[in-house]
Amino acid sequence: MEVIQNYGSILLILACIFGFFMAWGIGANDVANAMGTSVGSKAITITQAILIAMIFEFAGAYLAGGAVTDTIRKGIIDPAVFEGQSHLLVYGMMSALLAAGTWLLIASIKGWPVSTTHSIVGAIVGFSAVGISFDAVAWPKIGTIAASWVISPLVAGTISYLLFTSVRSIILDRKDPFHRAKKYVPFYMFLVGFMIAMVTLTKGLKHVGIKIDMGLGSSFANAIPVAALIGIIVALVGAQLLNRIHRNNANAEPTTADVERVFAILMIFTACSMAFAHGSNDVANAVGPLAAIAGVIQSGGEIATKSAMPWWILLTGAVGIVIGLATYGWKVIQTIGKRITELTPSRGFAAELGAATTVVFASATGLPISTTHTLVGAVLGVGLARGIGAIDLRVVGSIFASWLITLPAGALLSIIFFFFLKGLFGG
Secondary structure: OHHHHHHHHHHHHHHHHHHHHHHHHHHHHHHHHHHHHHHHOOOOOHHHHHHHHHHHHHHHHHHHOHHHHHHHHHHOEOHHHHOOOHHHHHHHHHHHHHHHHHHHHHHHHHOOOOOHHHHHHHHHHHHHHHHHOHHHEOHHHHHHHHHHHHHHHHHHHHHHHHHHHHHHHHHHOOOOHHHHHHHHHHHHHHHHHHHHHHHHHHHHHHHHOOOOOOOOOOHHHHHHHHHHHHHHHHHHHHHHHHHOOOOOOOOOOOOHHHHHHHHHHHHHHHHHHHHHHHHHHHOHHHHHHHHHHHHHHHOOOOOOOOOOOOHHHHHHHHHHHHHHHHHHOHHHHHHHHHHOEOOOHHHHHHHHHHHHHHHHHHHHOOOOOOHHHHHHHHHHHHHHHOOHHHEOHHHHHHHHHHHHHHHHHHHHHHHHHHHHHHHHHOO
16 A cells, blocks of 8 residues: 555556556557458558558447456456455556567567457466466466467458358459449448447447347347448448449459459448457457556555556556557558468458457457457468468467467566566565
8 A cells, every 4th residue: 555655656657657558558569450451451551451450440449348357357366365455456456567568579570460358368367376376367367368369360261261252252263353243242231231230239338338128128129220220321321332343444354453442442431340349349458457547546555356447557558559559550450461362352351350240249248359360360261261282381380389478478567567676666
C-alpha cells in the first residue's frame, strides 16, 4: 500500500507509456497481419487499411471487447494472491506490457507475424510464476487458452478452405465467371454482415447498456432477425457497388482480372470485418493489464474483483494500434500478403472471412485466441485448396519457429523487468 501511495502517479504514467508501447506493437504486428491479406491481394491500399483499422478496430474493441478484456485482466492470475501486496500486481502488469511490447518490436523489425496474445499471456505467466508464486497462475485457464492456439488455426483454415472451394466451384470454374461473381458475391457479403452483427448484438451491446428484446427468449434468438436484416442491408449496398463494375473490354471474353475486380469490392467488406474481429479480441492485450494497474492505483491499493473500463484506457490502446500500423506495419503485411502464398482478392476474401468468423466467435466466448495463428491458418487453408506446391514452406517454417519462441521470450523479458521495477520502487 505504501508504494502505491508514494509512487502511484509515477507508476500510472509509466503504465500508460508501456500500454501505448504494447498497443503500438499490436498495430505494427497484429493489425498488420490482419490487414495483410487485403493489402497483399491489392484489394485495398495501405492508406485505406489504416483508415479501416481506425474505425473498425475501435468499434470492435468498444462494442465487443469487454469479455476478452476480463480474461486478460483477471482470468490468467488469481487476484487473491496479491492481497496486501497489490504493488506487486502493478509491477507485474507493467513488466508484462513492457516485455510483450519489446518482443513485438523485435518481431516487427524482423517481419515475423507473431502472436500478441502469446506475448502478453506468456509475460503475465512469467512474472506471476517466478516473481510471485507458482500457484498465482490459473493453470487450467492457461490450458484452455493454449488449446485454442492450436484449434483456432485449424478451424480458420478449414472454414477458409471450404469458402474458397465454394467460390471456385460456384464462380471461378464456371462459364462466364464475371457475371456469376456479380450474382453470387452479395450472398458472401450477407455472411459478413450477419456474422459481425450477431456477435455485436449478443455480446457487445451489453457493454454500452443496450439490450435487444423481441420477445423470442434468449439473446441469441432475439439477435438473429436483426442480424439477418443487417446482413441483407450489407448485401444490398454491396450489390449496388458491384453494379458499377464493368469489364475492361465488353466485347472480349471476361478475364480473370475482371472477376478479381468483383472480389476486390467484397474484400473491402471482409477487411472491415477482420478489423472489427481483431479489435474485439486483441485490443484487450494492451488495455487489459493497463486497466488492472489503473484500478489498483486509483483505489489506493485495493484490488477490485470488478471495475469499469475507463474511456481513456481504451483510447490509449486504439491510438497506439493505429500509429503502430501506420509507422511500421508494412513489414508484416508483406509476409502475410505476399510471402506465404500468392493471394488474389478471391483467395484473400476466403482467408479473411474464415479468420474473422473464428476470431469473432472466440471473442463472444471470452477466449483470447491468437489472431495471428488464426489468419496464418486461414491463408494456409486457401493455399492448400490450390495444392501444397502453392505454399512457401520455408516462410511457414520461420513463422512457426517465431511462434515457438514468443511465449518463453515474453516470459523471460517479463521476469527481468519485474525484478528491475521491484528493485527500483521497492517491494
